[in-house]
Amino acid sequence: MIKIVIFILIIFLNYKYALSRNIGETEITTEDGIEVFQEEKYYLLKKNVEIISDEFRLNGNLVKIYFEKDLYDIQELIASSNVSFISSVHNIKGKGEDLKFNIQSQEINVSGERSELFLETTEMFSDGSITVNNLVGSFSIEGPNSKLISDDILITGFMINGTLFNQNGNREINNLEVKDENLLNIITTDTEMFSKKALYDKKKSIIELFDSVTIERGGEIITGDYGIFDTNKNAYKVTSKKSNKVKAIISNTK
Amino acid sequence: MNFLLSLNKKAFAAFCFVFIIFILFVFLLTYYTSTNDSKNKININDKSSDISEPKFSINSKKQKISVTAREGNFLTEDEIVLEKNVIFKSNKFKIYTDNVVFNKRTLVASSQTKSKFISNNTSIDSAGFDIIENGNIINFKGKTKLILK
Numbered sequence: 001m002i003k004i005v006i007f008i009l010i011i012f013l014n015y016k017y018a019l020s021r022n023i024g025e026t027e028i029t030t031e032d033g034i035e036v037f038q039e040e041k042y043y044l045l046k047k048n049v050e051i052i053s054d055e056f057r058l059n060g061n062l063v064k065i066y067f068e069k070d071l072y073d074i075q076e077l078i079a080s081s082n083v084s085f086i087s088s089v090h091n092i093k094g095k096g097e098d099l100k101f102n103i104q105s106q107e108i109n110v111s112g113e114r115s116e117l118f119l120e121t122t123e124m125f126s127d128g129s130i131t132v133n134n135l136v137g138s139f140s141i142e143g144p145n146s147k148l149i150s151d152d153i154l155i156t157g158f159m160i161n162g163t164l165f166n167q168n169g170n171r172e173i174n175n176l177e178v179k180d181e182n183l184l185n186i187i188t189t190d191t192e193m194f195s196k197k198a199l200y201d202k203k204k205s206i207i208e209l210f211d212s213v214t215i216e217r218g219g220e221i222i223t224g225d226y227g228i229f230d231t232n233k234n235a236y237k238v239t240s241k242k243s244n245k246v247k248a249i250i251s252n253t254k
Numbered sequence: 255m256n257f258l259l260s261l262n263k264k265a266f267a268a269f270c271f272v273f274i275i276f277i278l279f280v281f282l283l284t285y286y287t288s289t290n291d292s293k294n295k296i297n298i299n300d301k302s303s304d305i306s307e308p309k310f311s312i313n314s315k316k317q318k319i320s321v322t323a324r325e326g327n328f329l330t331e332d333e334i335v336l337e338k339n340v341i342f343k344s345n346k347f348k349i350y351t352d353n354v355v356f357n358k359r360t361l362v363a364s365s366q367t368k369s370k371f372i373s374n375n376t377s378i379d380s381a382g383f384d385i386i387e388n389g390n391i392i393n394f395k396g397k398t399k400l401i402l403k
Contacts, residue, residue: 028400033380036392038346039316045400070346072375072402 026053026072042066049079056087060099077101083110090134091120091171106134120170123149124160137164137171148176157184157198165202176200183212191236192216193229205232213238304328308336312361314388319344321356321363332359340365342385347373349383349392362386369394375403 028034032047045063061081067073077100084095097112110117111129124130128143141148141160148155148162150173157180164171178184178198186193186207196211209215209227215236216222224238308326312319320343323336334356342349342363351369356362363385371378371394381396 024403026402028402030398030400033396033398034378034394034400036394037390038392039390070374070376071400074402 023054026051028052036071041068043071055089056085058085058099059083075103077103091169092132093118094130096130108132108134119164121150122164122171122173125149137166137174138162139164152189154187155184155198156180158182162200172202173200174202188231188234190217190234191229193227195227206230303337305334308334310356310358312342312363312385312389314390317344317346317389319385319389321354323354329355333357344389347371347376351383361388366395377401 028045029050030045030047034046035044037043043065045065047061049058049060049063051058051063058077058079060079060083063077063079065071065074065078066076068075079099080097082095082097083099084093085099086093092108094108094110094115094117096110096115096117098110100109100111101107108117109129109131113127115126115128115130117124117130117132119132124132124139124141124147126141126143126146128141128146130139130141132139139162142158144158146157146160148160155176155178157178159179160176161178162176163174165174166172176199178186178200179196181196183194183196184198186198192215193207193209194212194214194216195209198210199208200206201208207229209229211225212223213225213227214221214223215227215229215238217236222236222238224240226240227236227238229236303325305326305328306324308321308323310321312321321336321340322343323340324338325336327335327337329335336354336356338352340351340354349369349371351365351367353367354363354365356364364382365384366382369378369380369383371380371383371392378394378398378400380394380398383395384393385391386393
């Protein structure tokens with residue numbers, strides 16, 4: 001008797017899921033309807049929009065979807081008002097005020113205050129916008145409070161541009177260009193760097209710092225016009241255009 | 255000890271029984287309400303209709319939408335209530351519903367009843383719809399579910 005009752009209970013509690021979408025289908029639900037503009041080739045999804053497919057899940061309050069021939073032939077998705085998404089297949093998740101996703105170029109853009117975008121080992125934050133192009137393997141974080149966290153390095157700056165490379169299914173940072181007129185900040189396990197511009201090259205294991213350079217480690221603070229930090233040797237060098245300014249070479253091999 | 259094993263089996267069975275009865279009651283109530291609504295609808299439609307099997311079309315530069323129904327009744331000189339098996343059909347889609355107010359002068363159609371849109375690899379279930387601008391804009395209203403295959 002108990003077994004039968006439990007079986008019936010399971011059926012009752014799961015019937016909603018059993019009747020939902022099939023594999024390969026995308027299910028979109030809205031609270032306040034859908035407006036289809038046939039000539040303009042887009043449709044508007046309104047209020048508490050939920051998009052569920054095999055590859056991703058998206059929630060937002062207003063979603064505009066551009067299509068090519070028919071409604072299923074999606075080209076671009078523009079979501080606004082507290083958007084969140086997750087794709088376990090592509091190992092990407094994020095949230096922000098607005099989101100733009102182009103299917104063909106595989107470019108995703110999250111914008112607005114407290115925007116977040118997470119890849120396998122890389123976390124991106126900004127109050128401006130975060131763009132990742134999966135096809136080209138590039139990313140851009142721009143605006144106030146832009147921040148990048150990857151492995152043991154934390155970078156803050158107004159503009160952080162970079163490229164990614166795929167290693168064993170993990171997208172890792174290849175190159176970086178960071179700019180901030182009010183000084184960018186790079187923090188490693190034991191060193192903190194400041195400058196107006198920085199370049200990072202993964203192959204050379206080098207971070208170059210330009211303009212108003214400050215490097216802090218332990219109790220030491222070194223300033224200059226140009227700095228170079230070797231991430232492999234954990235050593236740095238600071239130089240200055242003017243010979244009377246502080247110039248230092250400090251080595252601290254692990 | 256496992257929490258489930260510590261439960262009183264009889265009490266648990268009784269709880270499940272009451273729960274199932276409650277669910278069935280909710281289902282029956284929903285069913286009764288819906289059938290009652292349809293009975294009312296039938297009563298309204300008992301009178302003979304103004305037009306039997308009306309046919310209209312919404313024409314635009316890019317498409318032609320034909321509108322058919324089993325019955326039609328004039329609300330005003332321009333507005334007609336289309337009832338029972340109302341179908342909007344174009345070369346791209348079909349919309350099925352049971353009650354639509356169609357304005358033959360402005361070519362605006364409006365439905366407040368459950369509607370189903372079917373197109374290539376696409377289906378939309380909604381609580382109603384409006385067709386405006388000669389069929390260019392279809393506004394599916396209320397809680398809506400779109401399935402893309």
